[in-house]
Amino acid sequence: MYTACAVTLGSVAVETGASLSGYARREWVLFVAMALVPGVVGHTVLNSALRYVRLTAVSVSLLCEPVASTFLALVLLNEVPGAVTVLGAAVVLVGIAVTTRTRSG
Structure with a gap:
């Protein structure tokens, strides 16, 4: 799958004239x-x-990616997130906790 994606992306880049050098x-x-x-x-x-791990736990864990990216931007790049971003991260983390603690799925 990774190879097919890379070939497709490379083909689109060449077809659209995107600079690859x-x-x-x-x-x-x-x-x-x-x-x-x-x-x-x-x-x-x-x-x-x-x-x-249950499918629901794995799929909902993908929501951690923007939260982790925001944290890394804070630590590595000194980019302070706004209040809405922090609130959104909290909602996502609570949602993940609720989802992974349920027995069904």
């Missing part, structure tokens, strides 16, 4: 890291978790 080495390292860590490793872990 001219980036510095640092950017290429970041591109590869973003593809491997969250893409391949992250999704592979989620798919593997389905063997051991």
